[in-house]
Amino acid sequence: MIQKEEKEASVRQVELLSNKQMRMLELLDGMISQCTECELHTGGRVKPYWTPMSTLAALGEAPGKDEVEQNEPFVGKAGEILGTAMTKQGFRKEHFLVINSVNCRPVEGGANGKPTINQIKTCHQWVRKYIKVVSPEKMIAFGNFARGSLNGSYQGIVKYNGWIETLSSYEMYVVMSVHPAYCIYQKEAGIKLLEESIAKFKDVRPYQH
Secondary structure, eight states: OOOHHHHHHTSOOOOOOOHHHHHHHHHHHHHHTTOOSSGGGGGOBOOOBOOTTOOEEEEESOOOHHHHHHTSSSOSHHHHHHHHHHHHTTOOGGGEEEEESSSBOOEETTEEOOOOHHHHHHHHHHHHHHHHHHOOSEEEEESHHHHHHHHSOOSOTTTTTTOEEEETTTTEEEEEEOOHHHHHHHHHHHHHHHHHHHHHHHHOOOOOO
């Protein structure tokens, strides 16, 4: 297991968020907890994850049962896989603002479901607001729904794994990645793709004007 000192030495010096940024994030947390703008709010919601060290961003797809129960994104099996892959590149979850394309759980037949494009578009206002406050150096987007929420293309994430796109409206680069849940079914092949995209993310420099 990589020790704390080794992990921190392998990434850039972390700059803490300001008190003003954290107050604004707390306000957003309160606002998002009251959102009823689409029918997904009945399935249970998960507030975005952030810490004073969250100067990077990770965009997921939708929360599942485990995430709703713990009110935190990426805490189930997929979260364990992601955590292991991130640790190999020297990252910790505390480094990230972690937000989903939809913040409430889609449910189909009592199981985790998939959000609709309209639901993703409705919820994207929260992605914009949190990113505006944090102003992260760069972002990694996991899965087709995450990619689509940013550029309107909801297919082909395996083909575009590791692809770097410019979000000029956010003044930020984003690396596209397979979702860690993909690794549950694709095993070693999926993990290889996930690790490749995270390695690419590590090498991406901050946005240049």
